[in-house]
Amino acid sequence: MAPLTSAKTRPVRLADIAKAAGVSHGTASNVFARPEIVREEVRERVKAAAEAMGYGGPDPKGRLLRAGKVNAIGVATAEPLSYFFDDPFARVMMASISQACDATGAGISLVSAANSEQLAWNIQSALVDGFIVFCVEGGSKLVELARDRKLPFVALDLDSDDDEAVAAIGVDNIAGASLAARHLTELGHRRFAVLALPCADSGFGPTTQEQMEKALYSGTRDRLRGYFAELSRVDIDVSRVPIYETENNEESVWAGLDHIFAGAETPTAILAMSDRIALHALDWLRQHDITVPGDVSIVGFDGVPEGAVSKPPLTTIVQPIAEMGRLAVKAILENDGSFSRRLLPVDLVVRASSGPSPA
Amino acid sequence: MAPLTSAKTRPVRLADIAKAAGVSHGTASNVFARPEIVREEVRERVKAAAEAMGYGGPDPKGRLLRAGKVNAIGVATAEPLSYFFDDPFARVMMASISQACDATGAGISLVSAANSEQLAWNIQSALVDGFIVFCVEGGSKLVELARDRKLPFVALDLDSDDDEAVAAIGVDNIAGASLAARHLTELGHRRFAVLALPCADSGFGPTTQEQMEKALYSGTRDRLRGYFAELSRVDIDVSRVPIYETENNEESVWAGLDHIFAGAETPTAILAMSDRIALHALDWLRQHDITVPGDVSIVGFDGVPEGAVSKPPLTTIVQPIAEMGRLAVKAILENDGSFSRRLLPVDLVVRASSGPSPA
DNA sequence: GCCAAAATTTGAACCGATCCAACGAAAGTG
């Protein structure tokens, strides 16, 4: 029995419309792309044909090939996609990237994946005009993949030891971390603990300076270097400063504080490598009736908005996140290869989470 | 003088590699797409040629045309792009959409624009397999544009009066709003004020029930209907309940409260059409030494995570946001036209921002 | 009514790949 309706409804193409309207496909194309150059009568006829056949306008897939430009920039990370919406730092960065894109009419493609094989494929096949790469963890792998696309791309917060040739926008993590530590040493603190960002895929737990030097993410390394440079300067034995590697989430931060405050000699000052860590730490400290900054001072890193409204408001090192986002988008859209590396300055913002050492 | 280097470095194409390696373009394509079927010696030769000529693998633009699938879903809204990262409700929704996408390996394209002309173009030219449309304000316009693309699409929170044929996932705003109002009436409240979501492009300010019926966003209308249905039920004269239209931001909410509390008969209960509004309201009330829920009770709408940790924690109507995101992605990826409209239930979650009427 | 200029329309070429029927060469079989 023959099928009553056509078995496969192939989508309508521009050529079909052209034929139906009795014009060449060139003219049909013009009806949509430059309607003003085609005679009104013809234009209406073509539009009518399109309407009648259920044609939804030229397929961008086809146009793309000729046009070349996608008009969208890709933002890639090795984290799961929801990182963009969950992580406070990422959110602020994305908001500033969004604004820059809005201003130029460009779209944003979020590129990531559950596993690294899929991620590689997704980067290779992303339809974008360029990449902004978030370099938290697994940065160099991502940079390599992005570079292989031969598209303009900018790395945010790239490993400072990495290839000098790639365009990167970052902050001076060492200087920032030193600033944080100096703020606390100047307040008289001498007993420190560090809540670190992830350094390996090994999960969370106490770690050492040597381990941290192997961190995948350069920010982690550099921030520790900055902290310890300052602590050493005032003759603190950094080998005795406990370092706890977290996963930048509540569970691991709380475990870290459980561990740190279980020891005999508890710290009076905590250096947190991210505001997110610091904010979770504030929660833990409040729940354990440890006053901030009375008993313990804490300084974060990043300068996310949540830090301004926490209880107490967080002293932190603020990164010029908006500026970074703007620069990154600008670099991509202008395909500006003129700079290879840009280190932006950071600022210490003193709020209420740090005070004089109780000792 | 002849230029020393080629004036225009046209990007290397697969065909160039093929010629350089002395194979057909078909074989060259196979080297990248199905390496196992090409003889090792040839494979290496082609790869070497690619390497030598700086070829970054097959251009997805070309592949796309043949493959048809972009492997990305578009999320569209009439708000600026940064809405996705700023608005608490959008963020939670996006996080759940992200998770669903991660699970299937699909990417996400954010589609929006500064002005509506650009927006139309961006939707028409978005490279996606389908759309999820955020229908806050200007929803029907967006839906129309998206439908014209003839791609699978799902509207989130679409106007309930709108075309029945479009797939939409939403919550029962009327029932939810009634639930919120009933919670407060049962606590004895009789003097109400409503802080409304935007209803027109006219900015913020006091408004009326009639105006609200013209709201672009159906959620706004329905929530008011729900509130007033319940208030009428207990014989409150709803025509005397002040309604203040906000822009869902701090400035307009604070202006609204300034206005509402300037009146002679101040409310004991505030119905906020979004948690974001409610949270800004809590700030204002705290700053004006009005205790919650001692002097005034407030109930939000949405169920964003911030509401659970505010001071005091917010009583609200929670939407099954994660569920909505999951359903939407599923519908797009499976091109599931089997449902046209899905109304999900909402829940009242009582926290500390609501209590007995002081009267 | 004739001719040049202006306005439209045409159709081939191209964008950069993938797919596939057909073909040639090498390997296996009787």
Added chain:
DNA sequence: CACTTTCGTTGGATCGGTTCAAATTTTGGC
């Protein structure tokens, strides 16, 4: 050694548009 398989390679067709030089039609001037 002739004959089938098997394996690898080829080159043309195709995806769905845009572009542009050339052809055609219209318009305007005299």
